[in-house]
Amino acid sequence: MGAARIEEDWELIKGMLPAGWEQAAAKLRAIRREQGPLAKPEALLRLLLGKAASDKSNRETAEEAALTGLANISDVAIHKREKQSGDWLEWIADGLLEGTMSELPQGPFRLRLVDATSVSVPGSDGTDFRLHVCVDLPDRRFSHAELTDKHGGESFTRFQVVANDIYVGDRAYGTPKGVGHVAAGGGIPLVRITTSGLPLFTTAGERIDVLGLARTLKPGQMLDVDASAKTPQLGAVAGRLCIYALSEEDARRAERRAHKRASRKNGRPPGVRAIEASKYVFIFTTAPRGLMSVGQVFACYRLRWQVELAFKLLKTVLRLGKLPNHRDDTARTWLLAKLINALLLERLARADQRAFPPGEVAA
DSSP, rough: OOHHHEEEHHHHHHHHSTHHHHHHHHHTSSSOOSSSSTTTTTHHHHHHHHHHHTTOHHHHHHHHHHHTTTTOOHHHHHHHHHHHHHHHHHHHHHEEEEEEHHOOOOSSOEEEEEEEEEBBBOSSOSSEEEEEEEEEEETTTEEEEEOOOTTTTOOOGSSSOOOOOOOOOEGOOOOGHHHHHHHHTEEEEEOOOOOSOEEEEEETBBOOOHHHHTTOTTTTEEEEEEEEEETTTEEEEEEEEEEEEEHHHHHHHHHHHEEEEEHHHSSEEEEEHHHHHHHHHEEEEETTTTOOOHHHHHHHHHHTTTHHHHHHIIIIIISSOOOOSHHHHHHHHHHHHHHHHHHHHHHHHHHHHHEEEEESSOO
């Protein structure tokens, strides 16, 4: 790619950045001197985004910066700038996500899929950072992203709730606090639950034995009953308990997965109740039946594979899965630069789609 094309693309990218991004560099202490090779926010951002996109070392990045005329800087100086740029990059990422939210159509009942993915440092087999995201359908666009350390648990409370939108989450999100957060914001939770993580009650206030109800089903059958969840924000939240009995083949696969999860977690086989519960899918939602039938509830939950595609993009195309070093501060900067690159790619793709609408052919 020629130098002129690179500069043209960079001007396009700059136009997509949130207003005030250059001033924020000094305010958030990413730039602390008025002179030097990376005293201008534009040069620093280009270097950080380029390093994250190429996965090059600091020494290789310094060499390339010198060759392209971006900056004459040492690998040690790049390391120092990475240490102090995390807050600035987080500010830029938040601004890009706010722009995405404002561009989304303001219609009723949008689907929002929430999930998290783990990132590891070199030599680690566990989770060192966790990226929490909200992906909107049908656009499959990131409307929220938050980076935490390994202690940052998955919860609906991490996300700003928009009234009437449907928030779809897996079992990690099926808690009283999480469900209450969505309901208090006027949203509609549609969340998979365990047999004990979200206690449910009848209209008479009696505790529902969700596994006992499930035992009445044959493979492939569904059940839909009124149920309420007790939440710290609103007290009782009225909704529905939807149960689906897996086919015999799917139930066997689910049982194998239950054994693997238990082995990874505590090295012991799952209990009898856990094995039995693995043969069913339990979902709690406040979506009214006039909006969504029980079959549609499960069809909606199955759309969670879309967020897996978003994570696959991040981990394969943008190589997000493994951190380049062990330091929390520089690793955070690298991860945020990766996220900004993903958000910018998303916007560039949408710009191309607007340039060539369906049905039109470029001359």
